Amino acid sequence: MSKVRVATIWLDGCSGCHMSFLDMDERLIELAELIDVVYSPYVDAKEFPTNVDLTIVEGALSTDHDLKMIKKIRKNSKKILALGDCAITGNISALKNLFGTEAVLKKGYFDLVDFNESGEYPSKMVPKLLDKVIPLNEAVDIDFFVPGCPTPADAIYEVIKGILENREVDISKLTRFGK
Numbered sequence: 001m002s003k004v005r006v007a008t009i010w011l012d013g014c015s016g017c018h019m020s021f022l023d024m025d026e027r028l029i030e031l032a033e034l035i036d037v038v039y040s041p042y043v044d045a046k047e048f049p050t051n052v053d054l055t056i057v058e059g060a061l062s063t064d065h066d067l068k069m070i071k072k073i074r075k076n077s078k079k080i081l082a083l084g085d086c087a088i089t090g091n092i093s094a095l096k097n098l099f100g101t102e103a104v105l106k107k108g109y110f111d112l113v114d115f116n117e118s119g120e121y122p123s124k125m126v127p128k129l130l131d132k133v134i135p136l137n138e139a140v141d142i143d144f145f146v147p148g149c150p151t152p153a154d155a156i157y158e159v160i161k162g163i164l165e166n167r168e169v170d171i172s173k174l175t176r177f178g179k
């Protein structure tokens with residue numbers, strides 16, 4: 001039986017949800033028999049591949065690059081799982097919405113720096129901030145939502161197994177928003 005092609009990516013997240021993925025510990029060996037990780041911070045693939053069965057996305061959408069990536073992910077993935085509160089609601093990543101993009105840039109590139117040679121915000125090599133941080137489902141359709149900050153490893157395991165076995169799982173006792 002061919003393995004299920006799985007990708008993972010973090011957009012505007014802290015990597016905490018990806019750390020929880022690793023916290024599945026020995027269950028990763030069991031999953032490795034069933035899935036191929038074709039793109040992820042855990043592997044060295046440079047380009048997001050085509051024909052992915054399941055993409056697990058951590059983090060909200062903060063930049064034009066994030067927006068481009070989530071649209072490509074949607075095009076190339078049969079299913080998308082939004083992993084963690086940032087991906088589902090914006091959560092910590094969206095705190096900057098309280099102040100606005102201009103204020104965040106000013107704080108980061110002027111107020112808190114000792115020296116800014118150009119006297120301008122960077123416009124090359126770094127992606128452009130969106131006017132507002134948004135959760136994934138404001139840009140594309142999402143198939144699965146798994147909350148938590150970070151999402152506990154037990155919930156990630158149960159959901160992935162459920163998807164692989166094409167059955168519904170109840171994760172209400174394993175995770176919740178803010179947990």
Ligand code: SF4
Pocket residue numbers: 012013014015016017058059083084085086087091092093148149150151
């Ligand atoms: S949900 Fe929490 S742990 Fe996950 S990326 Fe966001 S801040 Fe980090």
